Amino acid sequence: MPEKILCIEDEALLLEDIVEELQDAGYLTLKASNGKEAIEILKYETVDLILCDIMMPVIDGPTTLKLVRERLPQHNEVPFIFLTAKSTREDILLGKKMGVDDYLTKPIDYDLLLATIKARLEQVNRIRETNEAKLKRIYHALRENHSAEPLSVALVANSHKFVLPIEQALQDLGCLVEFVHEEHLAVRKDTVEKNDLVFLFYSKIVHYYLNGLINTRATHGRGKMILLCKDNVDHNLREALLELGIGKTIDYPFPPVAIFKTILEATQNKI
Template identity: 45%
Template sequence: MAAKATILCVEDEGYLRQDLREELEEAGYDVLTAPDGKVAIERIGEKRPDLILCDVMMPEMDGLAFLTYIRSAMPALNDVPLIFLTARGMREDIVAGKQMGADDYLTKPVDYDLLLATVDAHLRQVSRVEELNRIRLQQIYQEVKRLRGSKEPLTISIVTGNPKVIAPIRGALLELGCKVRTVPEANLENGGSLFDDDSITILTYSEAVNRYLTRQAGTAGIGTSRRVLLAPPSMSAARKERLLETGLDDFIDYPYKPVDVFKVVMDRLQEVRLPSAQAAG
């Protein structure tokens, strides 16, 4: 059975917030609620929503400020549809909201049949895009393997303290035909030679991983493994810059979607292909 989509409802009027929850839960969705934008950001930290319903006029942080924040500071949510709920259906308000990144507008009082149809349409569109991306990336992967003239799979190690976190990534890589092993982060204390023969090493960020990268600073290029970090949503750009200085090659941002993992695999395959092509020339 497919997992339920999670809807985040941001609405300051308590009775309407409860009505939205009940209607959406009855339609089969998991529902998170928040009375304003600030609390909504906390909810997102607890669980990533698949779609956001958001009032425009709210105290503390209103809908426009919330939209501005998540579109600028939370790039991992760029593909999450945001639908404004507003009592103000003026043309200029709708244009301004869409220019800022809103995906749709619904006016109050809420027509629940229209709301459910709109939510369903946006979620189906996201699913179609994700499936097309997955198919296209698989096609590219197979083509690059053909060009390499080799059937040897990429070897990938995933370092984690919580195997459940990386289960979707591991499944996606196995589906691509990669050879994958899960490495407990405690093994990092043994040194850097653990991964030198891997094509890619994916590290789930933790204090142990941070210490490992710090110890490995300056060793980039000694082995063949491309080092990629699964970055938590709270990681700042400045922190990423410092980690890159240790020899880290790339990041995959939360929520660690398989499509982003596939892109890392494709980059690595292209790196392998380039020396082979130069040698043949």
């Protein structure tokens, strides 16, 4: 699937030029004319890279970077590149201290822009693949050293297609995986009792099910629950899940590293 890039630029003609160049290069694009619009987009969209002008009205580039890093942790690994007409040493040092990944100066050299984007995306993919490979090796080593039985995992959602990528990753690790439709959750008490882990995609049905457990403080068997959620999950529900000891939450886009870490934790608790 093509990578998606968010372009933040207050000059309308320049923004359109950047978007056109990126689309011609095969990227998907989102656009915003200032940091406020960008933050609203990032609450609901997943992107692979952010291009951001520094001098903008409403919310400028440095403030946008600060807000993304502090308030939108699901985008922590997303490369952030400043577009700027100012490239003094002080400006660059300030941006680096704030966590910006790169600088491109205006007027934009589009060949350099595309080369920089390609390099940054490849770097992120290498790091992600390396981390996933390390976690897989640790998991398999734990199982071999302790002769542990494979983990049994249930995936609860309103459609099987939503969980296919996670199901494949879990099967690659050697887990025993079953899919349970969310409509059967209330009558499938064994879903939690017989499985080591239960991943639940947040929905109204899942919300009411978990609220029922929280309100009655019902026993939930041996399984740990992991809520896969987007920004529309009620904050109080998240906190209640943690306090009750039911499990944890993983935010969209459910990075494989977070899934693998959860599997490792469960394996270490089991052996």
